[in-house]
Amino acid sequence: MTNTPTNSRRQFFAGAAASVAGLAVARSALAGLPEPVIQTSVETAPPLVPQTGRPYNPVVTLNGWTLPWRMNNGVKEFHLVAEPVVREVSPGFKVNMWGYNGQSPGPTIEVVEGDRVRIFVTNKLPEHTTIHWHGQRLPSGMDGVGGLNQRAIPVGKTYVYEFEARRPGTFMYHPHADEMVQMAMGMMGMWVTHPKAKHPHISEVDRDFCFLLNAFDVEPGSKTPKVNTMTDFNIWCWNSRVFPAIDTLNVRLNDRVRIRVGNLTMTNHPIHLHGHEFLVTGTDGGPTPPSTRWYEVTTDVAVGQMRQIELIADEEGDWAMHCHKSHHTMNAMGHDVPTMIGVDHRGLVKKIQKVAPDYMLMGERGMADMGEMQMPIPDNTAPMMTGTGQFGPLEMGGMFTVFKVRKDQKPGDYKDPGPYKFPEGTVAYEWTGALPPTPRPAASADTTPAAATAIKPTVKGMSH
Ligand SMILES: [Cu+2]
Numbered sequence: 492m493t494n495t496p497t498n499s500r501r502q503f504f505a506g507a508a509a510s511v512a513g514l515a516v517a518r519s520a521l522a523g524l525p526e527p528v529i530q531t532s533v534e535t536a537p538p539l540v541p542q543t544g545r546p547y548n549p550v551v552t553l554n555g556w557t558l559p560w561r562m563n564n565g566v567k568e569f570h571l572v573a574e575p576v577v578r579e580v581s582p583g584f585k586v587n588m589w590g591y592n593g594q595s596p597g598p599t600i601e602v603v604e605g606d607r608v609r610i611f612v613t614n615k616l617p618e619h620t621t622i623h624w625h626g627q628r629l630p631s632g633m634d635g636v637g638g639l640n641q642r643a644i645p646v647g648k649t650y651v652y653e654f655e656a657r658r659p660g661t662f663m664y665h666p667h668a669d670e671m672v673q674m675a676m677g678m679m680g681m682w683v684t685h686p687k688a689k690h691p692h693i694s695e696v697d698r699d700f701c702f703l704l705n706a707f708d709v710e711p712g713s714k715t716p717k718v719n720t721m722t723d724f725n726i727w728c729w730n731s732r733v734f735p736a737i738d739t740l741n742v743r744l745n746d747r748v749r750i751r752v753g754n755l756t757m758t759n760h761p762i763h764l765h766g767h768e769f770l771v772t773g774t775d776g777g778p779t780p781p782s783t784r785w786y787e788v789t790t791d792v793a794v795g796q797m798r799q800i801e802l803i804a805d806e807e808g809d810w811a812m813h814c815h816k817s818h819h820t821m822n823a824m825g826h827d828v829p830t831m832i833g834v835d836h837r838g839l840v841k842k843i844q845k846v847a848p849d850y851m852l853m854g855e856r857g858m859a860d861m862g863e864m865q866m867p868i869p870d871n872t873a874p875m876m877t878g879t880g881q882f883g884p885l886e887m888g889g890m891f892t893v894f895k896v897r898k899d900q901k902p903g904d905y906k907d908p909g910p911y912k913f914p915e916g917t918v919a920y921e922w923t924g925a926l927p928p929t930p931r932p933a934a935s936a937d938t939t940p941a942a943a944t945a946i947k948p949t950v951k952g953m954s955h
Contacts, residue, residue, distance in 0.1 A: 524611045524649065525561050527570040529593040532556075533579050535738045537905060545603045547685035548695065550751065551905055553702040553740070553892075554732045555681075558598035566607045566653075569600060571622065571680075573644075573666075574615035578677065580726060581736035581822075584873040586707060587715040588677035588731065589616055595677030595731045596703050597664070604659045604687040610652045612644060616673075619643035622652065623667035624682065625753075626775050626797065629654035637668035644668075659686040659693060660777040661751040661797045663703065672718040677731055679703055679755045692778035694801065697746035697902065702730045704792060704814075704890065706756040711823050712869030722757050726873070727819040727889035734820065734891035735878035739907055740812065742804045744898040751799045754792040760819065763789040764802070764894060766810040773799030789815055804896045809880075809911040814890035822873040822888035881910045 530536070536556035538549035543562045550557070560567045576590040591597025602608055614620050621643050623635035633654045637643035644650045662682035666673040681701050686693050706724035707716040716726075729737045742748050749772070752762055768786040772779055775797050792798045813820050868874060878885035885891075897908045 525568050525570040527572045527592060527613065528559050528598075529572070530556050530598065531576075531593040533594075533732065533736075535905065538903075539601070541601075544606065545687065547601070547603050548699060549601060550599065550683050550699040550701045552599045552681065552730065553700060553738050554730045554736075555594065555596060555702070556598050557601050558592065563609070566609050567602055568609045568611070570611045570613070571597060572613045572615055573620050573622075573678065575617075576677075578731045579736070580707075580728065580731060581733050581873045584733075584871055585714065586677075586709055586726075586731075588707075589673060590677050590731075591680060595679070596705065597678070597680030599681045599683060599701060600664070601683045601685065602656045603685050604656060606656045606684075608652075608654060608656055611649055612652065613649040614644040614646055617646065619645050619668055620666045620673060620678070621650075621668040622664050624652070624654075624662065624664050625795070626660065626662040627654070627682070628657040635667050637666075656684045658777050659684045659690060660773055660775075661701065661753065661799050663753045663755060663797065665755060674755060675707070675716055675718040675720065677705065677707070677716075679705060681751070681753055683751065690778065692772070692780060694747065694749075694772070696749040696801065698740075698742050698905075699749045699751070700740055701751035701753075704729060704752060704754040704756050704760050705731055706758075707731075709823065711872040714871055724756065725823040727756075727814065727821075729890055729892065733822055733873055733889050734813075734887050735885070737890075737892040739893040739895050741895045741897070741900060741905055741907055743900040743902060743904075744804065744807055744896055746804045746896075747801065748804050749799055749801045751797065752792050753797045754794055757794060758816075759791050759793045760890065761789045761791045761815040762798070762800075762812070763815045764800075764810065764812045766806045766808060766894075766896075767802045767804065769800040769802035771798055772801045773797070804894075807896050807898060807911070808913075810894040810896065812892055812894045813887070820887050820889045820891045822875050822877070 533554050535551060535554055538551050539557040539559065540549055541547060544560075544567055558569050558571070560569045562568070571591045573589065573591055576588050576593055576595055577585050578588045578590070578595045579585050588595040610622070612622055619637070621635045621637040621641060624633070632640055633652050634640045635652070641650070662684065663679060664682055665679040681703055683701060705728045707726040707728065708720035708724045709716050709726050726733060740748075740750070751773070754760060768788055769790075770784045770786060771790055772784065790798055790800060873888060876884070876886040876888060878887050895908055895911065897911075900908055
């Protein structure tokens with residue numbers, strides 16, 4: 492392939508003063524665009540150790556992968572293909588999405604601060620698209636807002652983005668054309684720019700994980716997300732997967748661990764880790780100055796934000812890591828269900844079953860039965876509360892996984908070590924001694940509704 496002088500390309504992209512020769516060179520360069528790498532596996536790929544370009548310590552994308560590149564005359568060249576894909580959100584639950592290179596989310600792009608990057612984007616969607624490189628410093632014409640910064644990429648065409656990765660940090664990419672539909676269909680990916688040298692605010696870590704928070708609205712039994720949903724999504728994902736299909740984060744005891752999280756849903760997610768405290772070492776704007784950091788166990792990731800957290804994994808065990816909005820750790824659920832706790836339903840079920848033989852009553856003792864019940868659900872639907880641990884059902888779904896800390900996990904080994912072997916005498920246990928008498932109120936509970944006393948404001952000119 493012909494090496495392209497940077498100057499001619501710059502002129503070509505500027506669209507001004509491009510000589511005929513410059514155009515010819517640019518065209519021949521495009522003719523030799525890198526072969527796209529396609530990945531359809533939902534497995535977490537091992538870290539992609541750089542074979543060319545400057546060295547760095549690669550990240551691991553949960554249930555994802557890093558896009559390989561080629562070096563062309565000192566420029567890192569990537570090829571993204573925007574296309575319809577089928578994503579297995581959990582076993583038995585496949586969703587028609589739009590994504591990149593065989594997956595939603597698309598592959599993670601990893602570069603080094605100061606790298607010159609050229610990204611070819613081929614549009615195989617049924618409509619136009621663009622890519623916005625969320626959070627990057629770059630020339631305005633490379634920012635990817637359709638209509639504002641560039642023409643949208645027509646169906647079947649390939650556009651080229653080219654810029655220098657100017658600052659280290661955690662970034663995202665997503666379309667900025669028919670954005671609501673294209674993001675609702677799963678078009679997004681992560682971008683990590685590693686520091687070019689030791690950075691005073693970026694520590695070297697033993698494990699570096701990343702994933703995106705994303706959400707879909709898929710009606711039970713259907714396969715394609717509803718694209719006009721604004722906030723009422725029902726499938727809460729990490730990298731388009733739900734518990735128990737989100738891979739666990741497996742680390743060695745005393746590892747320094749960094750976890751990078753980006754939020755491309757339409758609501759905030761308080762991300763909570765059990766058993767450890769962490770520092771927020773990076774935000775959308777890059778690494779945080781150490782004087783601004785404090786320890787937390789939950790950090791809120793708002794819409795469009797990125798957060799990097801860091802910790803020393805110094806407590807062995809199986810530790811839950813999840814969004815703390817409890818309805819985000821469930822799969823598709825009907826929420827127009829009345830609260831049944833405490834309702835006396837004796838005799839009711841049989842009466843209803845005379846007209847509706849499949850009728851089941853749920854919730855009179857809470858909803859925990861849902862975790863055990865093999866209730867018939869429509870085909871291609873993730874169970875609402877699921878997953879089984881060594882002690883029974885977890886009754887979880889959605890944005891939940893496990894942070895596994897083991898002293899015998901090998902350095903650099905990301906494989907799931909299996910369930911934690913709890914040392915003798917360290918698990919919550921049943922009290923088998925005598926119980927004190929349980930105090931009960933003398934009379935039955937008062938079920939009279941509390942009298943409501945309302946004081947209506949009197950506003951001149953208003954009547955109720
Ligand atoms: Cu959440």
